[in-house]
Amino acid sequence: MKHPMERRRLSARVLALCTLAVMPALARSASEAGESRPARLIVEQVCAACHGNTGQSTQKAYPSLAGQNEDYLFKQLRQFKAGASEPALRKDATMAAVVQSMSETELREVARYFSRQAPARGHAALPHLVGAGMAIYWKGNPSNHLPACVTCHRPNGEGIAPDFPRIAGQQPEYVARQLHAWKSGTRGGPGKLMSLLVPLMTDEEILAVAQYVAQLR
Known part of the structure; x- marks a missing residue:
């Protein structure tokens, strides 16, 4: 029997994989409509499984994004995205798949959305x-x-x-x-x-x- 912590981590990974599976369809839908998706919709459909709806992560493996500086967060999101002729500056398979289909406008709006949420309140594990x-x-x-x-x-x-x-x-x-x-x-x-x-x-x-x-x- 798996330890409760392992089960929670597995559940988070499954949610993340499910999210990645629907990302191409979401991206095509937005592209066909000729507009960017609202930040809240992106967060609910893509980000929340790991980072929470308001950026308050409950998964130890994933950071809380609530209250993070907008410019810093935007820069980090862009670093996960590979360019046409250059590799991504930050390596993470899940994040790479998420941001690759997002426009610059969407990345900025998501960064702004999380920056405006109430900052995370954490606690020391030790x-x-x-x-x-x-x-x-x-x-x-x-x-x-x-x-x-x-x-x-x-x-x-x-x-x-x-x-x-x-x-x-x-x-x-x-x-x-x-x-x-x-x-x-x-x-x-x-x-x-x-x-x-x-x-x-x-x-x-x-x-x-x-x-x-x-x-x-």
Whole structure:
């Protein structure tokens, strides 16, 4: 018998796959009508299975998008989309399939829709690590020249548009996974600020920071 968490993850994946199956038909319908689909319709039909109708994700594998900066979110959506002669800057099979059939206008409208929702209110999955995460977030680690996270992500985790995202209330598992992706080089690329900084973090520091930002308001 599958663990309840595994069943929830499987259900989310099934919903996402079902969504991908209807995406081409939705795209053709909009194209034939000569107009973009309303953002709310796109969110309900495409995004909600993973991110929730208002961007409040209940799945640990997927980020909450509510209250995220519009310009940052638009930029990230575009990075999942491959061009005619260039690969996508961010790699994710599900997101690539979702955004490939969306117009620039639709991407912008979806980003605007999520940015106007009430910000996510998360919580630390490992509360005993919040204190250690706070120390790294505010002071960095002078012993290995790791800068403080607060410099770019601000005191309340609100970020700086359009380059530094809002991370307050974000799923801690998602934050940790993205930091590991930056550390391993599977996200970003040479010269990117996070590609230079995150490799300075230990796995323990990544886990602690993820817990701290999750409970920021």
